[in-house]
């Protein structure tokens with residue numbers, strides 16, 4: 001096993017490995033979901049729709065062109081749960097691993113500041129890392145499933161039904177899968193704040209990023225109790241951004257909808273509605289209402305929140321929280337005539353700043369091209385199209401109802417966006433890029449006028 | 452005069468001077484356009500609408516909440532022509548001048564490569580520069596006015612009427628003002644290809660950037676005939692981008708509309724319709740049809756074309772052609788593992804690359820915020836709002852008809868966008884930025900995960 005991993009790492013780039021894993025997982029999912037045993041009797045799913053479901057599941061997006069509970073048998077539903085696991089945990093594991101490899105290349109002084117378990121960044125630590133991630137996620141999912149089953153029992157005739165729904169809901173929330181068995185997301189539980197709260201917690205644990213989870217674990221259960229624990233800059237920055245986006249979303253929805261959708265509601269209905277859907281845009285993709293009932297201001301804000309997405313090395317997509325944070329921090333510092341971002345008593349590396357800007361602009365370009373194509377192929381208002389595009393790129397899975405009506409070309413565009421959103425633009429850049437060219441010569445530099 | 456200029460340059464930053472000029476021009480315009488003599492009898496214009504017209508004219512955008520020919524008397528129309536001149540030429544002159552000052556700070560070797568008349572970059576050259584710009588623009592406008600008057604005579608009963616319309620049309624096109632006396636843009640001339648062609652040429656001459664005009668002039672009429680003339684990197688890059696955007700717009704419109712708006716038209720109607728409106732998005736703002744007749748795919752492409760806008764140091768707005776070009780070039784080079792953009796046997800300065808990305812991301816943020824606000828305050832489909840936002844930021848002046856229906860808040864948002872679009876985001880960044888802080892200390896650098 002170790003030798004294979006070492007060979008693989010020498011032969012392929014991280015981007016190629018992540019992409020390869022993704023494509024393998026999609027192929028396996030298509031085969032599994034095509035098994036007759038996976039379908040309810042008499043249900044036929046066209047290949048295109050199975051492919052769409054598989055890509056949506058592996059990228060843990062949750063956009064569906066079919067109704068899950070009407071289409072798949074109990075076995076099919078269990079297959080779907082496995083696919084979500086492999087999609088959610090797999091890419092997250094690989095992402096975290098390569099991040100740890102990258103850090104090994106950094107100078108000794110900087111490395112000493114990183115308090116994450118260094119053993120993991122050794123090649124031999126890959127197996128241990130995967131084991132640790134899977135253990136952590138499974139514990140979270142199991143606890144979630146038990147809690148949800150206990151609460152869901154009042155909605156279902158048998159414990160078995162409650163358990164299947166509870167388990168599926170827990171996995172769907174933790175992996176930010178966004179799939180549902182109700183055929184109508186969490187709308188049936190729109191007054192059950194307990195279920196909503198459990199879902200918010202599970203979504204957040206999945207979307208906050210694995211490095212954050214493991215650092216918090218190490219903080220709570222230290223291996224060297226006497227030693228001072230320091231959270232990494234990444235954990236601080238991504239958690240802060242995540243929290244601020246959650247707050248921004250909640251407050252925005254409350255303000256904008258107070259004169260529209262929230263008229264006649266009491267405070268806890270308003271708060272839970274706003275808080276749940278703000279959390280859902282991080283990449284959860286669940287909803288307790290028909291989002292078409294929101295006004296356009298809220299929906300446009302949802303678009304940008306989904307576009308930003310979740311933390312890196314998480315189950316979510318989008319340009320990622322840190323990318324967004326660096327953009328804003330750099331613009332602020334740049335306007336003040338300063339090129340160095342200082343935050344949490346650390347300085348951001350120039351490479352990361354440039355990468356964050358490249359990722360953002362490229363993401364804008366991709367989403368723009370996708371929007372134009374959908375505007376041509378679909379007959380729908382711009383807001384529905386833009387919402388669908390941002391939802392796919394952010395692997396969020398929220399929709400204004402366009403997904404089942406998509407044309408063939410439209411489905412392809414959304415599938416590509418889910419794929420790119422899931423593997424992340426950094427990987428995508430390496431895929432589209434050619435081989436590194438040595439340029440040992442230089443032309444004279446010449447200034448030009450900008451903006 | 453010279454001493455005043457010198458004192459002014461020492462006391463204020465370029466951004467402050469450009470902004471100050473702009474605000475002064477707006478104030479003067481508001482006063483002039485409020486004169487009773489400027490209005491037709493019995494017409495009353497609310498202050499807000501006069502302010503909107505003044506800002507629209509000084510920023511040579513052309514969005515109007517009122518009908519120009521129904522509102523203003525012949526004297527008012529002449530006032531408007533003057534305002535367009537001061538708006539268009541003024542900011543262009545200042546922009547070019549500061550660009551020349553900036554270049555003086557560049558090393559001798561690089562400067563030698565720039566074949567533009569160096570005398571202009573001396574302080575004493577300001578007056579000469581302004582004179583040269585004004586001379587060039589006035590010649591262009593005069594030739595345009597004569598040609599248009601001759602052609603327009605067939606549409607008007609008297610030579611006087613034809614001349615007023617011809618002169619106004621020429622100034623409006625050359626300064627990319629986008630205003631019209633017909634109340635319906637160039638729709639009355641939708642079959643007059645000659646008028647359209649003259650307009651395209653005038654729009655392009657205004658939008659291609661003054662440094663390009665003067666280099667072409669120096670190339671055609673060299674001061675030292677024996678010497679080899681070399682166009683600057685800026686001229687090459689901005690002209691190439693300008694041309695490619697023009698081509699991209701034309702081809703896109705033809706492809707997308709071939710199954711919709713262009714059904715039943717012959718080839719020259721199709722070509723002129725597509726070519727004219729593609730040129731108009733560079734910042735001209737004139738139209739020969741109701742743009743609502745285009746399909747949404749075309750309109751979304753118009754949004755991005757207007758967002759990109761014209762060349763720097765021109766009469767246009769937006770993020771500017773060079774900013775867009777550097778973004779694409781850098782993403783391409785970055786994906787290939789290369790940080791140096793080599794083009795036309797020159798290398799782009801890192802500063803310019805970073806600036807171009809900052810400008811682009813900030814522009815996205817601004818347009819997004821504006822869109823959200825308009826989504827809340829206006830009752831219109833997203834495409835109309837986005838179109839209006841991009842049109843204002845690009846100082847293009849095309850509209851799907853939302854402008855006259857704008858609420859008070861909506862008018863303010865559009866006015867701010869026209870202002871920022873006109874002075875350019877580089878100036879805007881310096882305005883919002885604080886004083887430069889010396890940071891002589893550094894924290895340790897720490898890597899984080901991006902995208």
Ligand SMILES: [K+]
Nearest residue numbers: 061178285396
């Ligand atoms: K999701």
Ligand SMILES: [K+]
Nearest residue numbers: 512629736847
């Ligand atoms: K214009």
